[in-house]
Amino acid sequence: MAGVVVTLFPSVFTPGGWLISPVDQTNYVETLEVLAKYPSLAHVTAMAAAISMLLYGYGLLGLLGLRSIPGSKFSSLLQYGVITSLFGWGIFLIAMGKRHMTVHLMQRSVESSGDPVLQSLLFDAALNGYADMAGLILAFLSIYPSASMMVGLGLAPRFKSLNIYKIASIGLFVIGVAGFINFVVAQHFPAIALDLVLGVNNSLLSVGALCLFIVGVGMYRQRQELVQNDATDLTTEEE
Secondary structure, three states, X not given: OHHHHHHHHHHHHOOOOOOOOOOOOOOHHHHHHHHHXXXXXXXXXXXXXXXXXXXXXXXXXXXXXXXXXXXXXXXXXXXXXXXXXXXHHHHHHHHHHHHHHHHHHHHHHHHOOOOHHHHHHHHXXXXXXXXXXXXXXXXXXXXXXXXXXXXXXXXXXXOOOOOHHHHHXXXXXXXXXXXXXXXXXXXXXXXXXXXXXXXXXXXXHHHHHHHHHHHHHHHHOOOHHHOOXXXXXXXXXOO
């Protein structure tokens, strides 16, 4: 729950995003120029994004010890989905480290205006670093759909009747399927504008974060379906 709240800050205030000096994120040069214009904010938002991933991981680890439900073909996917999610978020953490380094190099480049050669070298290094960061984020985007599907499929059977937690679990599965389709579209249909694909992806991640928040509420309220106990003791009582 805290991870979802923290991630709102970088989502809104990252320089070059939709609020502060918006630019086409696929235009690396323009994006770097905006980061150089707001270096302190860029560092803070990258750090907040990293902290949010750590909070996500800490929360999701609470589901790792849940036992599979006898007779369910999908509940055993939960543990693998949690591990895959942690792996994907780890890649995102590395990407945020790359962002810190990129912003630092742009700061150095701006300060080296008196030495054009050094300035050019620093800018090229920042550009290469930003490309590496984009590659890491792309790797994260290729992993999260599968992780979301597995977590959703693993959680949904634990609820014997329809409630907000089961809906959130189903939502995680749907988000995973939609994210996979969106990723395939980005790969094989270049005629579709990349900024549209990125916009759809960001929307999916936002809805997925809401589903995780709801699951977090259930964990906080000690729903028996979401705490570490015998699967045979799962409650059917609705709140």
